[in-house]
Amino acid sequence: MDRGVRLKLVLQEAGLQAGAKWVVAEGADAAALTRSVPIEKCLGDAVLVYSQNGERLRPQQGYPLRLLLPGFEGNMSVKWLRRLRVAAEPTYSREETSKYTDLMPDGSAREFTFYMEAKSVITRPSGGQRLSVPGFHEISGIAWSGHGKIKRVDVSVDDGQSWQEAQLQEPVLTRALTRFRLPWHWDGQPAVMQSRAIDETVYVQPTLAELLAVRGENYYYHNNAIWPWRIGTDGAVTNAHA
Amino acid sequence: MPMRKLQVAAFAALALSYATGIHAQNSYGIGRAATPAEIAGWNIDIDRHGNNLPPGSGGVSHGREVFDRQCAACHGAKGDGCIGDQLVGGQGTLATPKPVRTVGSYWPYAPTLFDYIRRAMPQNAPQSLTNDDVYAVSAYIFHLIGLLPAEATLDAKALSAIKIPNRNMFVGDLRPDVENPACMKDC
Numbered sequence: 075m076d077r078g079v080r081l082k083l084v085l086q087e088a089g090l091q092a093g094a095k096w097v098v099a100e101g102a103d104a105a106a107l108t109r110s111v112p113i114e115k116c117l118g119d120a121v122l123v124y125s126q127n128g129e130r131l132r133p134q135q136g137y138p139l140r141l142l143l144p145g146f147e148g149n150m151s152v153k154w155l156r157r158l159r160v161a162a163e164p165t166y167s168r169e170e171t172s173k174y175t176d177l178m179p180d181g182s183a184r185e186f187t188f189y190m191e192a193k194s195v196i197t198r199p200s201g202g203q204r205l206s207v208p209g210f211h212e213i214s215g216i217a218w219s220g221h222g223k224i225k226r227v228d229v230s231v232d233d234g235q236s237w238q239e240a241q242l243q244e245p246v247l248t249r250a251l252t253r254f255r256l257p258w259h260w261d262g263q264p265a266v267m268q269s270r271a272i273d274e275t276v277y278v279q280p281t282l283a284e285l286l287a288v289r290g291e292n293y294y295y296h297n298n299a300i301w302p303w304r305i306g307t308d309g310a311v312t313n314a315h316a
Numbered sequence: 317m318p319m320r321k322l323q324v325a326a327f328a329a330l331a332l333s334y335a336t337g338i339h340a341q342n343s344y345g346i347g348r349a350a351t352p353a354e355i356a357g358w359n360i361d362i363d364r365h366g367n368n369l370p371p372g373s374g375g376v377s378h379g380r381e382v383f384d385r386q387c388a389a390c391h392g393a394k395g396d397g398c399i400g401d402q403l404v405g406g407q408g409t410l411a412t413p414k415p416v417r418t419v420g421s422y423w424p425y426a427p428t429l430f431d432y433i434r435r436a437m438p439q440n441a442p443q444s445l446t447n448d449d450v451y452a453v454s455a456y457i458f459h460l461i462g463l464l465p466a467e468a469t470l471d472a473k474a475l476s477a478i479k480i481p482n483r484n485m486f487v488g489d490l491r492p493d494v495e496n497p498a499c500m501k502d503c
Contacts, residue, residue: 087343098361105436106443108361157358166364168432172423175486181411183422187489228498237500270498278496288494292415296491 076142078123081116081158090160098165099141102156109150110164111143115188119144119249122155144249145220146188147295149174179290192219192279193298194227194254194271205309208262213240216251219273223247226272227254233266233302233314234281240269260305266314268302282315360435360443364425366476373471374452376464382453386438386445395460400439404460407481420461424486426478430454451475 085097090113097116101107111120121142124131131137136153143150149169164170164186176184194217199205213231217224223246228237243253254269271279282299302314362368374382383395390400395418397403406416415421419429434450436442445453455470463478464470 087346100358100361104439104442106360108435159359159361161363163363165361165431166425166428167361168423168428168436171425171428171486172417172419177410177415177417177422179411181415182485182487183410184489185486187491189489189491191491228500235503237498237503270496272498277492278498280494280496284494284496291413 075127076121076123077125078121078139078142081120081122081141082118084122084158085116085160088160093162094160096161096164098157098159098161098167099150099152099155100157100159101136101152102154106156107149107152107169108165108167109152109169110161110167111141111146111150112186112188113160115143115146143188145190145222147174147190150188174295176289176295177292179292187296188220190218190220190296191298192217192221192224192271192273192277194218194224194269194279195301196229196267196269196303199267199305199311200303201311201313203311205260205305205311207309208260211258211260213256213258213267215254215269217254217269217271217279218249218251219271219275219277220249221277222249222274224252224254224271225274225276227252228270228272229254229256229267230270231258231265231267234268237270260309262307264307265305266302267305268300268314270300360431362427362431364427366427366472369427369430369472369475370447371472372447372451373469373474374448374450374455375469376452376455376459376466378449379452379454379456379459382445382449383456387453390439395457403457404462410482410485418461419457420463420480422482423480424483426454426458426475426480429457430475 095113096110097113098108098110123140123142124138126135131140139155140153141151141155170185176187178184194215196213196215198214199211205211213229217227224242227240227242229240230237238256240254240256246252279298279300285299304312304314390398391403392398395403396405402416403419406418406421409416410421430450433453434443434445451470454475455464455468458464458478459466459468
C-alpha cells in the first residue's frame with residue numbers, strides 16, 4: 075500500500091501551459107535516471123509516493139519521494155525523484171530509446187510502450203516446490219493488468235487441452251494484484267498446469283507461442299505470456315518451458 | 317526527516333512552476349519558486365534535437381585518451397563491449413536472430429549519447445567528466461562507429477547534425493497485437 079500525493083495536484087499548483095504534453099521525471103540516483111511520462115498519465119492516476127506499508131519509503135524504494143505510475147513498466151516509476159520538467163516532447167533519454175524499446179522481427183522497434191498487459195502466474199504449486207502426496211491441492215496464483223481490473227482467470231491442468239474458470243478473491247481492484255484459486259485433485263501422474271488472465275478490456279493473456287509468433291524472440295521487455303509449470307510423478311514442480 | 321521530504325516535494329513542484337510561469341488559482345501556496353541558479357545546477361537534460369547541449373567541444377584524438385582511461389575497462393578497447401554494453405558495430409543485425417544493439421546500430425538520436433555519458437558515466441564517477449571530455453569521447457565513439465572522420469571535432473551544432481541510420485526504424489505502441497481465442501475445451 076503506497077501513500078502519496080496525486081501528481082495532478084502538484085501540476086495544478088504549478089500551473090500548466092497549453093503546450094504541456096510530457097513530464098520528464100529525473101531521479102537522484104547516480105545515473106540521474108530520466109523517463110518521459112505522457113501528460114494524460116500525470117493528470118490521471120500518477121502519484122508522488124512518500125510512504126509504503128505504513129512506514130516512510132525505504133531507501134531501496136526511492137526515499138524520500140518517488141513517482142508511481144500504476145500499470146506502466148516499473149522503470150518509469152522514478153525513484154529518489156529530484157526533478158519534474160514539463161515539456162512539449164519526450165526527452166528521448168537513453169532509457170526510452172536504447173533501452174525499454176521493443177525490437178521486432180523486421181528490425182523496427184516500438185517506443186513508448188508503457189502499459190503492461192494482463193499477466194498471471196500460478197504461485198502454488200510453482201517452480202522449486204514439491205507436491206507431497208497425490209490428492210487434494212489448491213492451485214493459487216496472482217493476476218494483474220496495466221489496463222484495469224482482472225475480469226477472469228482460467229486455469230488448465232492438462233497442458234492447455236481444457237480450461238476452467240478460477241475463483242477471484244475480492245476485492246478486485248484496478249491495476250492491482252488479484253489472487254485466484256482453483257481446487258485440484260492430483261492423481262499422481264505427470265501434469266502441466268498454467269493460468270490465463272483476462273482483464274476488463276477483454277484482453278486475453280497469450281501463450282508464449284502466440285506472443286513469439288507476432289513479436290519474435292528479440293522482444294523481452296513486455297513478456298506477459300502464460301507460464302506453465304510441469305508436475306513430475308515425484309511431485310517436483312519445474313518450468314515447463316525449460 | 318520529514319522536512320527533507322517536504323523540501324524535495326516542494327522543490328519538484330516549484331521547478332515546474334518556474335518552467336511554466338502560470339500559477340493556478342486556489343493555490344495551496346506551499347514553498348517558494350526555485351531560483352534560476354538552483355535549476356541550472358540540475359538542468360542537464362538534452363533532447364533529441366540537441367537542445368540544451370552546453371558550450372564546449374572535443375575531438376576524436378582527445379576522445380580516444382578519455383575513452384582508454386574512463387571507458388575501455390567496461391566497454392572494451394574499441395567499444396566492442398565487455399561487462400559494459402557494446403557501443404559500436406551491429407549495423408545490419410537488427411532484423412536477424414542475433415541482433416546487436418549499439419549506439420551505431422540501434423540508438424535513434426546522437427545527442428542522447430552526450431546526455432547519457434554526462435549524467436551517468438563513468439559508472440564509478442558519474443557527472444565527473446568535463447563537457448569538453450564528453451564531447452571528445454562522443455566524437456571518438458562516433459568515429460569508431462564510422463560516422464565521423466579521425467580529425468573531427470564535436471560541439472553542440474556538430475553533434476546535433478549527426479544522423480544515426482536507425483533513427484527512422486522506431487514506431488509507436490501497436491498493442492494489443494497478440495490474440496488468444498481463450499479456448500475452453502478440446503483446445
